[in-house]
Amino acid sequence: MPTxxxxxxxxxxxxxxxxxxxxxxFKGLTAAELDEMLRGARSxxxxxxxxxxEQEAEAHSFFVLLDGHIRVVRTTPxxxxxxxxxxxxxxIFGVAAALGRTTYPASAIAAVDCVALVWPNALWxxxxxxxxxxxxxxxxxxxxxxxxxxxxxVELSTEQVEQRVAHALLRLVNQxxxxxxxxxxxxxPISRQDIAEMTGTTxxxxxxxxxxxxxxxxxVSGRQKVTVKDPHALVVLAEHRDRR
Amino acid sequence: MPTxxxxxxxxxxxxxxxxxxxxxxFKGLTAAELDEMLRGARSxxxxxxxxxxEQEAEAHSFFVLLDGHIRVVRTTPxxxxxxxxxxxxxxIFGVAAALGRTTYPASAIAAVDCVALVWPNALWxxxxxxxxxxxxxxxxxxxxxxxxxxxxxVELSTEQVEQRVAHALLRLVNQxxxxxxxxxxxxxPISRQDIAEMTGTTxxxxxxxxxxxxxxxxxVSGRQKVTVKDPHALVVLAEHRDRR
Numbered sequence: 171m172p173t174x175x176x177x178x179x180x181x182x183x184x185x186x187x188x189x190x191x192x193x194x195x196f197k198g199l200t201a202a203e204l205d206e207m208l209r210g211a212r213s214x215x216x217x218x219x220x221x222x223x224e225q226e227a228e229a230h231s232f233f234v235l236l237d238g239h240i241r242v243v244r245t246t247p248x249x250x251x252x253x254x255x256x257x258x259x260x261x262i263f264g265v266a267a268a269l270g271r272t273t274y275p276a277s278a279i280a281a282v283d284c285v286a287l288v289w290p291n292a293l294w295x296x297x298x299x300x301x302x303x304x305x306x307x308x309x310x311x312x313x314x315x316x317x318x319x320x321x322x323x324v325e326l327s328t329e330q331v332e333q334r335v336a337h338a339l340l341r342l343v344n345q346x347x348x349x350x351x352x353x354x355x356x357x358x359p360i361s362r363q364d365i366a367e368m369t370g371t372t373x374x375x376x377x378x379x380x381x382x383x384x385x386x387x388x389x390v391s392g393r394q395k396v397t398v399k400d401p402h403a404l405v406v407l408a409e410h411r412d413r414r
Numbered sequence: 415m416p417t418x419x420x421x422x423x424x425x426x427x428x429x430x431x432x433x434x435x436x437x438x439x440f441k442g443l444t445a446a447e448l449d450e451m452l453r454g455a456r457s458x459x460x461x462x463x464x465x466x467x468e469q470e471a472e473a474h475s476f477f478v479l480l481d482g483h484i485r486v487v488r489t490t491p492x493x494x495x496x497x498x499x500x501x502x503x504x505x506i507f508g509v510a511a512a513l514g515r516t517t518y519p520a521s522a523i524a525a526v527d528c529v530a531l532v533w534p535n536a537l538w539x540x541x542x543x544x545x546x547x548x549x550x551x552x553x554x555x556x557x558x559x560x561x562x563x564x565x566x567x568v569e570l571s572t573e574q575v576e577q578r579v580a581h582a583l584l585r586l587v588n589q590x591x592x593x594x595x596x597x598x599x600x601x602x603p604i605s606r607q608d609i610a611e612m613t614g615t616t617x618x619x620x621x622x623x624x625x626x627x628x629x630x631x632x633x634v635s636g637r638q639k640v641t642v643k644d645p646h647a648l649v650v651l652a653e654h655r656d657r658r
Contacts, residue, residue, distance in 0.1 A: 244564060247653070250572040254564055269557025270550060275564065302543075306514060312556060313513025319563040320488060320498055320519065326570035327614030328494040370571030409491075 185213055189236060190287070193260045195311070198303045207297065207304070211287040222264070222278040222286065229266035229274050231288045235259055238284030239346065239358040243367075244276045253367045255315065256281065256358075258345055262308055267291035268298070269312065281358050326370050334369040335379050336408035339389070343398050352390055352397050359394035429457055433480060434531070437504045439555070442547045451541065451548070455531040466508070466522040466530065473510035473518050475532045479503055482528030483590065483602040487611075488520045497611045499559065500525065500602075502589055506552055511535035512542070513556065525602050570614050578613040579623050580652035583633070587642050596634050596641045603638035 187204040190196050196204060213236070216222050222233060225245060240257035254276050257263045266274055289297070298305030325334050339356070347354040362376045369376070380396075383389045388404055390397045398404060431448040434440050440448060457480070460466050466477060469489060484501035498520050501507045510518055533541070542549030569578050583600070591598040606620045613620070624640070627633045632648055634641045642648060 244568055246568055246572055248572070250568075252568045252571045254567070266557075268553060269560070270554030271557055275561050299546075309512060309553065309556075310514030312553075312560065313510075313515055316513070316556065316560050316563065317519050319560065319567060322567050323498070323563060323570065323614075324488055324490055324494075324496045326567065327496045327611075328490055328492070367571075370567075 184208075185211060185287070189213075190234065193234070195234065195260065195262055195307045196304060197307070199301060203301060207301065208287075210293045210297065211289050214286055214288050216280040216284040216286065218280055218283050220280050222280065222284070223274045225275065225277040226273050229264065229272055229291060231264060231290055232262065232267055232294060233264045233278075233289075234262050234287045236285045236287060238286075239281040240284060240286075241279045241281045241364070242276050243279060251367050252370075253364060255318070256342070256345065262311055265294075265308060265312065267294040268305075268308055281360075331369065331371045331375055332379055333408050335365060335371070335376060336404050338365060338368045339396060339398060340401065340404055340408060342396075343401060347398070350397060353399035354401060355395070355397040360396055361394050365396075428452075429455060429531070433457075434478065437478070439478065439504065439506055439551045440548060441551065443545060447545060451545065452531075454537045454541065455533050458530055458532050460524040460528040460530065462524055462527050464524050466524065466528070467518045469519065469521040470517050473508065473516055473535060475508060475534055476506065476511055476538060477508045477522075477533075478506050478531045480529045480531060482530075483525040484528060484530075485523045485525045485608070486520050487523060495611050496614075497608060499562070500586065500589065506555055509552060509556065511538040512549075512552055525604075575613065575615045575619055576623055577652050579609060579615070579620060580648050582609060582612045583640060583642060584645065584648055584652055586640075587645065591642070594641060597643035598645060599639070599641040604640055605638050609640075 185208040187201060187208060190208065191201075191204055196207065199207065211234075216238070222240060223229075223231075225243075235257050237259060239259075240263060242254040242257060242263070244252050244254050246252070257278070264274060264278060266272070298308065325337055329337070342356045342360065343354050346357040348357045349355075362380065363373050365380075366373045366376045380389065380391050383404075384391055386403075388398070388400045388407075390399060429452040431445060431452060434452065435445075435448055440451065443451065460482070466484060467473075467475075469487075479501050481503060483503075484507060486498040486501060486507070488496050488498050490496070501522070508518060508522060510516070542552065569581055573581070586600045586604065587598050590601040592601045593599075606624065607617050609624075610617045610620045624633065624635050627648075628635060630647075632642070632644045632651075634643060
């Protein structure tokens with residue numbers, strides 16, 4: 171059972187602007203403006219597997235992930251889960267307020283132990299008007315996510331499952347990859363079931379594909395771990411439908 | 415070959431605010447404010463099958479559809495087409511500027527003869543700051559489209575093709591349906607190929623499904639025309655995966 175989130179603010183410490191000064195989201199804000207942004211926020215720890223928010227819950231807050239990885243998941247009425255995306259360090263998420271929504275359309279689950287800054291939604295209008303670059307950067311993020319989601323629709327509509335799984339791994343590598351001796355490792359625990367939920371296929375098919383790719387030396391995979399040894403070969407698999 | 419768009423503004427007539435006063439997008443604006451919005455716009459006719467804008471072209475304008483239906487299409491590098499969505503009367507589209515993009519991510523094609531208001535992107539910041547409700551309504555539209563696109567990802571990931579086609583028809587009926595003697599007619603020309611491009615399947619499969627549904631009395635379909643006679647039965651097909 172995951173423990174409950176810990177509110178750092180309870181310790182009575184002011185948040186330091188160095189937490190957010192380097193993030194593209196806050197680019198262009200002065201030191202005083204960063205301090206003002208932070209005055210509205212609190213820092214919260216979310217243990218691995220805990221929910222930052224739940225699908226259909228009232229949207230009370232928006233978030234910036236300081237550390238960790240968040241899995242955004244939609245559950246269908248029949249109980250099927252689809253991973254909508256992963257959120258990485260420095261990204262804003264849970265921006266229902268910015269999009270005129272009153273509930274969260276999906277659940278956000280800590281894939282590892284996470285730390286996030288949390289602002290009450292009531293501050294969204296004020297902060298986005300006061301710091302227009304912050305508002306514009308948020309909407310730029312929304313725009314990228316809309317395009318990324320369209321890309322998934324296109325992939326699901328036109329690609330074979332092998333291409334989709336290759337594309338999903340390449341996206342994770344681009345988003346979170348860490349160089350290791352063996353290749354580029356996806357920097358958080360990811361199971362074969364997670365990959366199935368990202369690509370609209372079954373655990374069985376993902377296992378079969380990963381095993382075949384491992385035999386061919388394209389990847390190394392372990393429990394909740396994937397390292398891409400030959401990204402170029404994976405790109406070829408993902409792009410060249412007629413060369414499978 | 416489609417004829418070129420006609421710029422109404424060339425006639426030197428001012429645009430009348432009655433064109434937009436009734437649209438939810440501009441709700442809350444005074445008569446003077448509506449006039450000010452319109453001063454930045456021109457009205458353009460797009461003949462059936464002409465492109466309002468092309469995928470990857472420089473984003474110069476944003477649009478509000480006054481009359482007609484627009485098909486938004488993404489083409490893959492391999493030449494596959496996927497219909498991203500249909501735009502109906504009163505909707506804003508081509509909002510690349512609002513999302514910090516410099517190019518259009520998809521093409522917008524007139525599904526029938528259309529009329530749209532066209533604003534230069536350079537006016538986006540000014541107008542959305544001056545009329546915050548217009549900005550907020552635009553982002554609310556973007557939020558709905560993001561959720562709608564996630565819903566398609568979920569459908570493509572978890573549903574059988576029969577459910578997806580049923581969902582697509584129900585969405586079109588909700589968005590554009592007109593009551594007729596026979597049932598609810600989708601209010602613009604839609605081919606079986608279009609439906610295939612909306613649901614990630616083939617023309618052959620769509621034809622097979624529509625013929626079966628027609629035999630069962632659920633729909634009537636003709637050349638580029640679909641009428642839903644029994645929406646309830648279609649909902650049952652779309653939702654109840656175990657009752658197929």
